[in-house]
Amino acid sequence: MAAIEFAKREYTLEEVLSRLNPLVSKWFRSSFKDLTPPQKMAVIPIMEGKNVLVSSPTGTGKTLTAFLSIISELMNLAEKGELEDKVYAVYVSPLRALNNDIYRNLKKPLNEIYALASKEGREVQEIRHQVRTGDTTQNERQKMLRKPPHILITTPESLAIILNAPKFRKALKEVRWVIVDEIHSLVENKRGSHLSLSLERLQEMVENRIIRIGLSATINPLVEVAKFLVGFEKGRPRSCLIIDTNFAKGKDLKVLSPTDDLIHTPSDEVNKRMYELISELIEKHRTTLIFTNTRSGTERVVFHLKSVLGTKMIGDDEIAAHHGSLSRWVRFEVEEKLKNGQLKAIV
Ligand SMILES: Nc1ncnc2c1ncn2[C@@H]1O[C@H](COP(=O)(O)OP(=O)(O)O)[C@@H](O)[C@H]1O
Numbered sequence: 484m485a486a487i488e489f490a491k492r493e494y495t496l497e498e499v500l501s502r503l504n505p506l507v508s509k510w511f512r513s514s515f516k517d518l519t520p521p522q523k524m525a526v527i528p529i530m531e532g533k534n535v536l537v538s539s540p541t542g543t544g545k546t547l548t549a550f551l552s553i554i555s556e557l558m559n560l561a562e563k564g565e566l567e568d569k570v571y572a573v574y575v576s577p578l579r580a581l582n583n584d585i586y587r588n589l590k591k592p593l594n595e596i597y598a599l600a601s602k603e604g605r606e607v608q609e610i611r612h613q614v615r616t617g618d619t620t621q622n623e624r625q626k627m628l629r630k631p632p633h634i635l636i637t638t639p640e641s642l643a644i645i646l647n648a649p650k651f652r653k654a655l656k657e658v659r660w661v662i663v664d665e666i667h668s669l670v671e672n673k674r675g676s677h678l679s680l681s682l683e684r685l686q687e688m689v690e691n692r693i694i695r696i697g698l699s700a701t702i703n704p705l706v707e708v709a710k711f712l713v714g715f716e717k718g719r720p721r722s723c724l725i726i727d728t729n730f731a732k733g734k735d736l737k738v739l740s741p742t743d744d745l746i747h748t749p750s751d752e753v754n755k756r757m758y759e760l761i762s763e764l765i766e767k768h769r770t771t772l773i774f775t776n777t778r779s780g781t782e783r784v785v786f787h788l789k790s791v792l793g794t795k796m797i798g799d800d801e802i803a804a805h806h807g808s809l810s811r812w813v814r815f816e817v818e819e820k821l822k823n824g825q826l827k828a829i830v
């Protein structure tokens with residue numbers, strides 16, 4: 484059997500939910516309609532203890548893919564009161580600003596799962612998680628030593644530091660899972676090399692084989708990324724299952740031109756027809772993303788589209804601009820509206 488192979492099997496919602504801890508599965512049902520493609524393919528292999536590299540487009544629920552399997556296993560222990568004061572999972576993300584991700588994919592799910600448990604009148608041991616970065620205060624670090632989180636959230640640099648702290652190392656002796664999120668932004672640089680070293684040092688300290696889970700946006704070649712994730716033993720890469728959902732969806736690419744003759748048609752006319760063409764496409768589809776070359780171009784396109792779309796019953800508030808000169812807050816709001824389906828088009 485090849486050490487590094489591509490997954491072929493996609494599991495159904497029922498298959499996955501029946502493997503999860505019942506509370507976790509109940510929570511999932513009450514929160515979402517279905518699993519996303521990486522969740523369908525990766526949750527069960529992770530539960531089977533395989534090293535897994537997941538590559539799928541942004542926004543496909545990769546972070547929750549990893550946490551679903553881990554929360555489920557920790558919940559099994561928590562229900563039996565068997566959670567110990569040690570780190571079971573280490574989540575490494577290259578971004579310091581990971582609080583938003585962790586809130587949506589870990590804190591909120593855990594809160595909701597515990598709310599479900601208490602609604603059923605059950606007392607379940609708490610699964611603790613904590614963020615440790617360069618910004619963590621001395622006081623919080625001390626507390627972490629006394630009561631280590633079950634899930635430790637950290638950056639490659641802080642992980643390296645923790646591995647050098649004799650007291651904290653004790654808490655890491657039985658780590659079972661390491662998640663490396665946004666692995667595409669680490670594979671090719673020194674931060675990534677540093678992390679490889681830390682992962683091997685961690686593995687060296689731990690008696691059992693650590694289950695490694697890598698999460699990546701679209702990137703190639705995946706086999707190389709997988710080798711980076713799992714590392715080598717006796718000169719050979721450890722085994723890894725690659726889950727690539729990038730090609731699960733067919734692509735339909737077309738080049739359209741507003742006119743047959745771009746050279747001799749007056750530019751006013753070309754412009755007018757271009758906006759008509761874009762507005763027809765927006766009208767026909769659920770969401771449309773439009774790209775321009777400049778920020779001012781973005782504003783100009785939004786302005787013109789609004790006037791053309793106004794005649795087609797598409798509201799002013801169903802199209803929005805998104806570029807780097809807008810405040811973070813405005814961009815965030817536009818992204819949220821897009822995700823909630825409140826926008827027809829974004830430029
Ligand atoms: N099965 C699901 N159904 C609907 N939404 C989901 C599902 N799983 C995760 N999400 C949500 O999708 C959003 C994007 O997920 P995220 O983890 O940021 O994606 P990625 O890491 O792939 O970029 C998050 O708000 C997450 O809570």
Ligand SMILES: [Mg+2]
Nearest residue numbers: 545546584664
């Ligand atoms: Mg993510």
